[in-house]
Every structure is written in structure tokens, then in C-alpha cells.
Amino acid sequence: MFRFTGPRPPREERCELCSAALADPGHRHLVDTENRALVCACGPCAQLLDRPGASGGRFRTVPGRYLDDPGDGLDDGAWDRLSIPVGMAFYFHNSALDRPVALYPSPAGATESELDPETWQFLTEATPLAGLLEPDVEALLLRRHEGRVECRLVPVDICYELVGRMRLRWQGFDGGAEARADLEEFFAHVRARARVPRGSAS
Numbered sequence: 001m002f003r004f005t006g007p008r009p010p011r012e013e014r015c016e017l018c019s020a021a022l023a024d025p026g027h028r029h030l031v032d033t034e035n036r037a038l039v040c041a042c043g044p045c046a047q048l049l050d051r052p053g054a055s056g057g058r059f060r061t062v063p064g065r066y067l068d069d070p071g072d073g074l075d076d077g078a079w080d081r082l083s084i085p086v087g088m089a090f091y092f093h094n095s096a097l098d099r100p101v102a103l104y105p106s107p108a109g110a111t112e113s114e115l116d117p118e119t120w121q122f123l124t125e126a127t128p129l130a131g132l133l134e135p136d137v138e139a140l141l142l143r144r145h146e147g148r149v150e151c152r153l154v155p156v157d158i159c160y161e162l163v164g165r166m167r168l169r170w171q172g173f174d175g176g177a178e179a180r181a182d183l184e185e186f187f188a189h190v191r192a193r194a195r196v197p198r199g200s201a202s
Contacts (some may be wrong), residue, residue: 015042017049029157030059030135033096038062038157062137067153068194072127074142075148082119084142090159091115091123091130092139105163107170127152132197143187150187151192162186 003053009126015023017030020042029048030039041049048054048060082089084175086104094101103110123140124130130140132153139159143150165186 013040015045015175016040016043018042020044027130029062030157031062031156033136034061034090035056036094036096037184038160060135060137062155062157063134064155065138065153066155066190066193066195067126067129067132067197068191069129069151070196072129074126074151076144076147076149078122078126079149081122082142084144088141088143088162089144089157090139090141090154091120091134092134092137092156092159092160095135103159104164105159107175109167110160110163128150128197141190145187150191152190154190154194170179 013027014020015022015038016025022042023041028043030041030046031037032039032050041061046061049059084104085101086106086180089102089104091100091102093099093174100115102113102115120130127140129151132138133140137156138153139156141150141152141154141159141162162183165182166175166179169182170176171179175183176181
């Protein structure tokens with residue numbers, strides 16, 4: 001007798017610290033600063049490790065804030081000065097390396113590039129969002145699109161979600177209609193969630 005089976009159901013995601021089942025979607029992430037990796041976490045574990053000094057600083061909870069700076073000084077000229085070779089990039093401060101790093105999303109993954117101090121200084125002068133970044137867990141996400149440069153402070157896990165989307169859907173040289181529509185949906189979501197920081201003059 002032959003046994004016919006259907007596709008396997010998706011594997012249930014679990015907290016990588018306590019093995020509790022995770023809500024899908026919407027569970028929290030931690031940054032493992034020693035291994036430079038994202039870790040899926042349940043609410044209680046994320047809350048516990050969000051306390052100062054928890055885990056000796058190895059794990060840091062990714063916050064959920066999205067910030068915008070409508071008055072930033074980023075334009076096409078600034079983009080050229082940043083020497084970004086593609087249409088998107090994200091920057092964050094890597095505490096293990098004790099310096100900011102730049103990563104470029106692509107269909108092959110995230111390509112990391114060394115960031116010289118002059119470029120980072122230029123970026124901090126162009127937008128105050130750079131000075132608000134929490135090390136390891138938040139990033140500046142930049143995109144050059146239709147003659148404009150978008151710059152927002154976002155949770156770092158969102159940047160890696162963007163990388164995953166590109167790897168999954170990108171086809172050919174220009175990505176294809178499905179991938180481009182998915183990118184528009186992603187950035188519309190980021191745009192809708194972003195708020196101007198309190199006390200901003202913008």
C-alpha cells in the first residue's frame with residue numbers, strides 16, 4: 001500500500017531562550033551581540049532581557065520605534081557623497097566592533113562595508129536621527145527613490161526582513177513586478193509607522 005502525504009505544516013516558531021511557542025506574526029527579537037545574530041524571543045524573555053545589565057549585555061531587545069526627520073539634509077548630492085552603490089542601505093553602530101557599519105540589501109543577502117569616520121560624520125550632520133540610534137538594535141534605513149532620499153530610524157530586525165524579502169522575491173536585473181510591489185509595500189509600512197521625534201524643530 002502506498003501512503004500519500006500532503007505538504008508538511010510549517011514548523012511552529014519557538015523562543016530561542018526558553019522554547020515557548022511564539023506568536024506569529026509579531027514576536028520580539030533580540031540581538032546576540034557576541035554572535036552578531038538575531039534571536040527570536042517570547043514576550044517575557046524579551047522583557048526580562050530589556051532590563052539594564054541583564055545577560056551581561058550579550059542580548060539586547062530590539063525596540064519598536066520608527067522615527068522620521070522631514071528636515072534632514074539628504075538629497076542626491078548627499079547620496080553620492082555617501083558612495084552607496086545601490087538604491088538602499090542601512091547603518092547601525094556595532095558595539096562588538098565599536099564603530100558604525102554600512103550594509104547594502106541585495107538578492108544575495110546583506111553586503112557589509114567599512115564606513116570611514118568622515119562619511120559617518122557627514123551623515124550625523126545631515127540628520128539628527130543618527131545621534132538617536134541605540135547601538136546594535138536600531139538602524140538608519142536609507143532609500144533613493146524617484147529623485148528623493150528617504151531616511152528613517154527603524155528597528156534593525158526590519159532591515160533584515162527587507163533583505164529576506166529581496167532574496168525571496170527578486171528576479172532578474174530589476175527584480176520583477178512582484179518584487180518591486182513588495183518593496184513599495186514594505187516602505188509604505190515603514191513610512192506609516194514613523195513619527196517625528198519629540199522636541200524636533202522639523
